[in-house]
Amino acid sequence: MTDTGDLGFSNRTGRPPGRVITAVSRFVPAIRRVQQQIEPYARRWEERNRAELERTGPLCVVLGDSMAQGVGASRPECGWAGQLIDRLPGWRLVNLSQYGARVDDVxxxxxxxxxxLEPDLLLCLIGSNDLMQPKHQDGVGNRYAALLDRLPPGTVVGNQPGTFAAALQVNGLIDDAVQRRGLVLAELRDPRTRHWRGKLASDRFHPNDRGYAAIAEVFTEALRRAGYRDAS
Incomplete structure (x- = not known):
């Protein structure tokens, strides 16, 4: 696997996509088109990460899954992380997200x-792959609690827009950590990120450019509340 600079880190988990999605993608072109983005998008972020680490300036690091990779968007930079960094002029972006990542991967x-990397700003949006697959829901609360306890104060954390039990449990943990540990909430329980008509890619699961723009808007508002005045 390709490393990001000297970090010994890859934008790939090393796990293949799930057997069901792999099988379905063989017969459904709309799903196959999105699946075909996985490898080139990971490669693009690894290339960009190396270039960003060679530059100077304040550093923003992103933790997450395929949504931070921009899978489903027209290009990697049109994912939420790529659209967000455009609103922070002068900042460098290192995107450590991985397709299929779960809380344990973070x-x-x-x-x-x-x-x-000792970042000036840390952003985290993770949990969809734990919550949307029943086999990974068991113990997700404990895993998420461990993650929240290790995130540095000031980390901007996105919550879950879902209203089912496991999502509500995770959101309760996030709300508590925001109050107790000084994390910053990116409030995705927002109509812009709960209603997805016209905002989904052809696989009907990942966001498209418009959907990712809505997530980037929510993170931008969180940054403003946290005092990042350059966020526009």
Whole structure:
């Protein structure tokens, strides 16, 4: 796997896509088109990360899954992370997200790599792959609590727009950590990120450019509340 600079980190988890989505994509071109973005989008972020680490300036590091990779968008930079950094002129962006990432991937790989970089700003949006697959829901509360306890104060954390039990549990943990540990909430329980008509890619799961723009808007508002005045 390709490393990001000297971090010993890859924008790939090393796990293949799930068997069901792999099988379906063979027969459904709309899903196959999105799946075909996975490898080139990961490669693009690894290339960009190396270039960003060679520059100077304040550093923003992103933790997350395929949504931060921009899978479903017209190009990687049109994911929420890419659209957000355009609103922070002068900042560098290192995107440590991975397609298919779960909370454990952030705990075990992404967050340690991020902390080694000593970022000026840390952003985290994770949990969809734990919450949307029943086999991964068991214990998600404990895993998320461990993650929230390790995120540095000031980290901007996106919550979950879903209203089912596991999502509500995770959101309760996030709300508590925001109050208790000084994290910053990106409030995705917002009509812009709960209603997805016209905002989904052809696989009907990942956002498209417009959907990612809505997520970027929510994170931008969180940054303004946290005092990042350059966020526009």
């Amino acid at each position: 705990l075990d790989a992404q967050l340690p790599a991020a902390l080694r």
